[in-house]
Amino acid sequence: xxxxxxxxxxxxxxxxxxxxxxxxxxxxxxxxxxxxxxxxxxxxxxxxxxxxxxxxxxxxxxxxxxxxxxxxxxxxxxxxxxxxxxxxxxxxxxxxxxxxxxxxxxxxxxxxxxxxxxxxxxxxxxxxxxxxxxxxxxxxxxxxxxxxxxxxxxxxxxxxxxxxxxxxxxxxxxxxxxxxxxxxxxxxxxxxxxxxxxxxxxxxxxxxxxxxxxxxxxxxxxxxxxxxxxxxxxxxxxxxxxxxxxxxxxxx
Numbered sequence: 001x002x003x004x005x006x007x008x009x010x011x012x013x014x015x016x017x018x019x020x021x022x023x024x025x026x027x028x029x030x031x032x033x034x035x036x037x038x039x040x041x042x043x044x045x046x047x048x049x050x051x052x053x054x055x056x057x058x059x060x061x062x063x064x065x066x067x068x069x070x071x072x073x074x075x076x077x078x079x080x081x082x083x084x085x086x087x088x089x090x091x092x093x094x095x096x097x098x099x100x101x102x103x104x105x106x107x108x109x110x111x112x113x114x115x116x117x118x119x120x121x122x123x124x125x126x127x128x129x130x131x132x133x134x135x136x137x138x139x140x141x142x143x144x145x146x147x148x149x150x151x152x153x154x155x156x157x158x159x160x161x162x163x164x165x166x167x168x169x170x171x172x173x174x175x176x177x178x179x180x181x182x183x184x185x186x187x188x189x190x191x192x193x194x195x196x197x198x199x200x201x202x203x204x205x206x207x208x209x210x211x212x213x214x215x216x217x218x219x220x221x222x223x224x225x226x227x228x229x230x231x232x233x234x235x236x237x238x239x240x241x242x243x244x245x246x247x248x249x250x251x252x
Contacts, residue, residue, distance in 0.1 A: 005031045012104065016058055029214035030058060034104075036213045037061035039126040041114055041142050043090040044068070045188070045198030046132025046156045046205060048080035053206035055098040059213070061106045062098065064091040065122060067113040077195035114138050119145035128212065130154045130205050131174075134188055136181035143174035144247045152212065152221075156205040158193050159186060163201035166224040166239065167208050171249075176242040177224070197229050 008016070019025045038059050040047045043066035054062055070085045070093060085093040091109035098107045114122060119141045123129050129151050131142045139155065146153040153168045168174060204225070211217050224237050246252055
C-alpha cells in the first residue's frame with residue numbers, strides 16, 4: 001500500500017502559495033513536483049534559467065551535468081552565475097545558487113562530459129531529462145539514452161535569434177528530427193546568440209517540465225515549438241516518427 005505524501009510545512013505553503021491556488025497545479029500537482037526528479041544536461045544558457053525555475057517551483061531533486069567552468073563570456077546569458085564564480089565549476093556554483101534559492105530541493109552536481117557511452121547511466125533513474133547543450137553529438141547521445149531508458153526528454157536549443165523546445169517521450173525522438181550530427185553545424189560560439197533568448201527558451205523548458213510533471217494542460221509530446229525573436233513569431237510543428245530511425249523505430 002502506497003504511503004500518503006507528507007503534508008507541506010508552513011514554509012512550503014508560503015513558498016508555493018501561488019502554485020497551490022492555481023487550479024491546474026494545486027496541492028496534488030505541487031506534491032508531484034516535490035516527488036519528481038529532473039536531470040539537466042548542460043548548465044549553460046538554457047540550463048541556467050531552467051534550473052532556477054525548477055528549483056523555485058519545488059522540484060524535489062535536480063541533477064546538473066556539465067564539465068565546464070564559468071568564463072566571462074558566459075555571463076551575457078547564463079544568469080545563474082556572477083563574476084565571483086569565474087573559472088569555477090559551473091555545476092558546483094549552480095548547486096550553491098540553487099541551495100540559496102530553495103533549500104528544500106536536493107541538488108546533485110555532476111561535473112562530467114556526456115558521451116554516448118555514459119549517457120544511459122546518467123539518465124537512468126531520473127523522471128525527466130532536459131537537454132540544453134550546444135552540440136548535436138551530445139543531443140543525439142542524450143536522446144538515444146532517453147529512448148533506451150524510457151526517460152521523457154525535453155530538447156531545447158538556441159542560436160542567433162531563434163530557439164526551439166520539444167517534449168519527446170520515446171517515439172518520435174530527437175533523432176527523428178536530426179538523424180546525424182551535421183558536419184558544418186553552427187554553434188553559439190561561432191554565430192552568436194542574443195542573451196535574453198537563453199532566458200526565454202530555458203524558462204520554456206522549465207515550464208514544459210512543470211506542465212508534464214504536474215499534469216497541467218494538453219499533452220504536447222511530439223510537438224516542437226519554435227520561437228523567432230527577430231520576427232516575434234511562434235510556430236508549432238508535429239514531429240513525425242521516422243520509420244527507419246535507428247533509435248526509436250520498431251526495428252531499432
